[in-house]
Amino acid sequence: DADVTQTPRNRITKTGKRIMLECSQTKGHDRMYWYRQDPGLGLQLIYYSFDVKDINKGEISDGYSVSRQAQAKFSLSLESAIPNQTALYFCATSRTSGNEQFFGPGTRLTVL
Amino acid sequence: KNEVEQSPQNLTAQEGEFITINCSYSVGISALHWLQQHPGGGIVSLFMLSSGKKKHGRLIATINIQEKHSSLHITASHPRDSAVYICAVSGSARQLTFGSGTQLTVLP
Numbered sequence: 040d041a042d043v044t045q046t047p048r049n050r051i052t053k054t055g056k057r058i059m060l061e062c063s064q065t066k067g068h069d070r071m072y073w074y075r076q077d078p079g080l081g082l083q084l085i086y087y088s089f090d091v092k093d094i095n096k097g098e099i100s101d102g103y104s105v106s107r108q109a110q111a112k113f114s115l116s117l118e119s120a121i122p123n124q125t126a127l128y129f130c131a132t133s134r135t136s137g138n139e140q141f142f143g144p145g146t147r148l149t150v151l
Numbered sequence: 152k153n154e155v156e157q158s159p160q161n162l163t164a165q166e167g168e169f170i171t172i173n174c175s176y177s178v179g180i181s182a183l184h185w186l187q188q189h190p191g192g193g194i195v196s197l198f199m200l201s202s203g204k205k206k207h208g209r210l211i212a213t214i215n216i217q218e219k220h221s222s223l224h225i226t227a228s229h230p231r232d233s234a235v236y237i238c239a240v241s242g243s244a245r246q247l248t249f250g251s252g253t254q255l256t257v258l259p
Contacts, residue, residue, distance in 0.1 A: 072246075081155065081237070081249030097246075127192060138182040138241045142194040 042066070043143040045130050051149045058117040060146050062130030070133045071113040072140065073097075073105060075126040082129065088113055089135070120150040154178050157238050157250035164257050170225040172253045174238030177219065181241050185212050185223050188235040188252070197223070197236075228257045 043064045052058055062071065069090050074082040084097030086105040094107055102124060106114045117124055130143040156175045164170050174183070185197040198205050198212040200221075205212050209228075214221040225232055238250040 079251060081239075081251045082247075083249075084246060087246065129194065139184070139196055139199050140247060141196070142186075145192040145194075147192070 043130060043132055043141055045128075045143040045146050047146060048144065049147045051151065052120055053151050054119075054121055056120050058120050058148065060115045060117075060128055060130075060148070062113045062115070062143055064111050064130075064132045064141075064143075066132055066141060067110075068132035068141070069110065069135045071107065072131040072133075073103075073113065073115045074129045074131065075099065075124075076129065076145075077126050085115065085128075117148075117150075120148075122150045124148065125150045154248050155238055155240055155250040157236075157253050159253060160251070161254045162256070164228050164255070166229060166257055166259050168228050168257075170228050170232075170255065170257075172223045172236050172238075172255070174221045174223070174250055175219060176221075176238075176240050176248075178240065178242060178248070183214055183221050184239040184241065184247065185221075186237040186239060188237060190234070194237070225255075230257045230259050233257050 046061045072087045073085040076082050083099045085103050088094045088107045091107050104116045128146045131140040133140045154177050158173045182199050182201045184199050188194045200214050209226045211224040233256050235252040235254050237252045239247040241247050
């Protein structure tokens, strides 16, 4: 089945460390997204990419960077992790012509 | 004020009950989405609708564009329906704005 995968699924790190979360998809979708989810809050958009050469900031991009290495891969980096970046992170994909988004399983990140 | 408001935030029901979760939004939209997030964290899309009503098994989603309101109904609820249900809207740029979710617990 075409799918969206995220690695790692769980990560515990320390303040100040650089962390990379990876997302891969076999759906052939052009659009990819990174979200974070905090308890009691809706998902918030960090970055999104409409194709390999088109990367855009979302509503909470400070402290994060991304790389779209290929149509199928979209990585999220925390340059210097801080405790309030502890959250559940989701990658999602969508077709250029569609509204529906398909989510990866999530990465639970804890920054101590 | 959030652009997407859901109610209730938490809902506990007995198995077999009819359940309604509400979503109101304040912006123009191209589509409204209902998503389900299971305790393990994964998110799946249940419905995407821009008008009227859709049904899938025991789940029914309706939308009233004029009133900017949508409801998700679950008939004959079952403990396996326990999850967080999330309403989201997409605008002209097709990006999603999410509600904070409704935690549903169905007791046997």
